[in-house]
Amino acid sequence: MFYVIKRILATIPVMVVVALFVFCIIRLGPGDPASVIAGDYATAEDIQEIRIKLGLADPIPVQMGKWFVQLASGDLGKSYHSNMQVTKLISQRLEPTLLLAVTTILLTVFVAIPLGTLAAYKAGSWVDKFVMIFSVAGFSIPVFVLGYILVYIFAMELRWLPVQGYRSPFDDGFLLFLKHITMPAVTLSVIYIALISRMTRASVVEVLNEDYVRTARAKGQSEFKILLRHALPNAAVPIVTVLGISIALMIGGVVVTESVYNIPGLGRLVLDAVLSRDYGVIQGLILFFSFIYIFINLLIDLSYTLIDPRIRY
Numbered sequence: 174m175f176y177v178i179k180r181i182l183a184t185i186p187v188m189v190v191v192a193l194f195v196f197c198i199i200r201l202g203p204g205d206p207a208s209v210i211a212g213d214y215a216t217a218e219d220i221q222e223i224r225i226k227l228g229l230a231d232p233i234p235v236q237m238g239k240w241f242v243q244l245a246s247g248d249l250g251k252s253y254h255s256n257m258q259v260t261k262l263i264s265q266r267l268e269p270t271l272l273l274a275v276t277t278i279l280l281t282v283f284v285a286i287p288l289g290t291l292a293a294y295k296a297g298s299w300v301d302k303f304v305m306i307f308s309v310a311g312f313s314i315p316v317f318v319l320g321y322i323l324v325y326i327f328a329m330e331l332r333w334l335p336v337q338g339y340r341s342p343f344d345d346g347f348l349l350f351l352k353h354i355t356m357p358a359v360t361l362s363v364i365y366i367a368l369i370s371r372m373t374r375a376s377v378v379e380v381l382n383e384d385y386v387r388t389a390r391a392k393g394q395s396e397f398k399i400l401l402r403h404a405l406p407n408a409a410v411p412i413v414t415v416l417g418i419s420i421a422l423m424i425g426g427v428v429v430t431e432s433v434y435n436i437p438g439l440g441r442l443v444l445d446a447v448l449s450r451d452y453g454v455i456q457g458l459i460l461f462f463s464f465i466y467i468f469i470n471l472l473i474d475l476s477y478t479l480i481d482p483r484i485r486y
Contacts, residue, residue: 249457259457289373311367
């Protein structure tokens with residue numbers, strides 16, 4: 174418990190540094206939200222009036238101070254365009270992103286770990302070579318390219334799945350949700366399946382050469398039982414580590430995937446906010462994603478004690 178409290182308290186300075194970095198880097202970039210709001214035919218006076226109204230005409234330290242006061246009270250700020258609270262925008266867009274991420278993680282785990290384990294068991298065979306080729310291909314193909322390929326094959330040619338959009342399983346039914354989420358989840362999961370299957374193979378191959386595995390074989394235990402009870406549990410720590418990193422890195426893939434398939438989630442909200450230079454939304458979303466990243470890392474660290482009883486904090 175003390176370790177958990179210590180890690181939670183350690184996130185506070187990390188979040189402060191992230192907030193400082195985000196605030197400064199956004200304002201160093203090109204573009205002006207006031208110019209975007211004012212439109213192409215606005216005069217310099219119109220733009221300056223909008224800047225004053227939004228508080229962008231204040232000195233940078235003053236703007237930063239106001240924002241940190243908001244953050245201290247749990248307020249992520251407002252959107253410059255819709256004038257809505259960032260927390261409300263996040264809550265409205267959270268469901269599609271969350272369900273896409275959960276579906277992708279489940280697909281990744283149920284495909285990558287058995288595939289990597291099989292490649293390790295059949296090391297040197299054509300199965301192992303196929304997994305290695307798939308891993309290289311999975312890393313090499315960009316997410317948006319794979320997305321457009323899947324759209325062309327399964328939506329335009331075969332007409333099995335819809336081209337784009339999102340349907341909620343709570344409002345539109347699970348079957349319709351599954352039809353709309355399948356291609357985005359497959360698109361997003363390929364790179365993580367490639368990564369985790371390769372890591373699983375490497376970890377399981379190492380474990381299969383240990384003495385206790387030879388002892389289990391000498392006792393006459395089946396290969397399936399050896400893999401399930403001896404190999405995978407002892408190879409789980411590096412696999413879970415890579416899985417946790419993959420979940421955290423999934424944020425970038427979500428932005429591209431939601432754009433390709435026109436899913437109204439947080440990734441699409443990030444892209445829209447960047448294009449419109451909506452400082453309030455960009456800052457709030459990056460802080461939210463940073464918190465999720467830190468929280469996932471904490472869960473991964475705590476899971477080590479469940480996977481390997483020898484690990485203690």
